[in-house]
Amino acid sequence: MKIRNQGKGIQKKIIALTFDDGPSDTITPQVLETLKANKIKATFFLMGVNMKPRPELVKQIIREGHAVGAHTYTHSRHPDEYVAEEEIRNWDTLFHDITRRTTRLFRPPFGNLKSAYSKAALKAGYPLILWTNTGADTARHINAEKVYTAVMEQLHPGDIVLLHDSMDKQHTAKALPRIIQTLKEKGYAFVTVPEMLKEWDAFQSQEHGKSSETPAKHSKHLSP
Numbered sequence: 001m002k003i004r005n006q007g008k009g010i011q012k013k014i015i016a017l018t019f020d021d022g023p024s025d026t027i028t029p030q031v032l033e034t035l036k037a038n039k040i041k042a043t044f045f046l047m048g049v050n051m052k053p054r055p056e057l058v059k060q061i062i063r064e065g066h067a068v069g070a071h072t073y074t075h076s077r078h079p080d081e082y083v084a085e086e087e088i089r090n091w092d093t094l095f096h097d098i099t100r101r102t103t104r105l106f107r108p109p110f111g112n113l114k115s116a117y118s119k120a121a122l123k124a125g126y127p128l129i130l131w132t133n134t135g136a137d138t139a140r141h142i143n144a145e146k147v148y149t150a151v152m153e154q155l156h157p158g159d160i161v162l163l164h165d166s167m168d169k170q171h172t173a174k175a176l177p178r179i180i181q182t183l184k185e186k187g188y189a190f191v192t193v194p195e196m197l198k199e200w201d202a203f204q205s206q207e208h209g210k211s212s213e214t215p216a217k218h219s220k221h222l223s224p
């Protein structure tokens with residue numbers, strides 16, 4: 001499956017927290033500190049323009065055991081095909097220059113599966129990673145309480161949660177310890193996106209084995 005936004009139906013209490021648009025000097029260090037204090041691994045979908053001046057933060061994310069995915073170089077709303085392909089290549093090169101690693105995760109900006117970025121990423125062999133739960137932390141008039149409530153109201157085992165660690169997301173940094181605390185109290189374990197995708201695959205092949213019918217699609221695609 002190339003587009004990954006299905007996972008609902010899993011009974012196992014696992015959750016993957018994801019942070020888009022970073023790294024930023026203001027929010028990423030706070031998020032990393034909270035994750036470390038709670039011994040949790042998460043997934044960061046990084047932008048090229050934000051990685052370039054902050055190689056140490058990118059290295060720290062890797063060193064502390066988190067997963068990283070590509071989130072384009074400039075996060076344009078309407079890139080043309082040529083620009084999109086060039087950005088995918090440039091992101092890969094920059095990430096490899098900084099970390100000596102590669103990634104096989106891509107999240108399209110605005111969750112737009114039809115954009116030139118998504119087409120270019122699929123062509124380059126990336127699966128497109130969406131989410132099943134969002135803190136809605138890019139909304140207007142947002143605050144930490146609303147981010148917390150948004151995540152809890154949609155909560156299901158097997159969720160991939162969309163959050164942001166870009167520079168103005170103080171409300172997200174503030175909500176995170178409480179989100180983690182509540183999830184822990186509910187018995188959730190925290191996994192990275194690659195770990196979650198394996199769980200989804202295992203669950204779906206198991207469900208498929210139970211019945212000759214196609215497994216039900218429980219999740220809906222949530223718009224950013």
Ligand SMILES: [Zn+2]
Pocket residue numbers: 020021071075109110
């Ligand atoms: Zn984004």
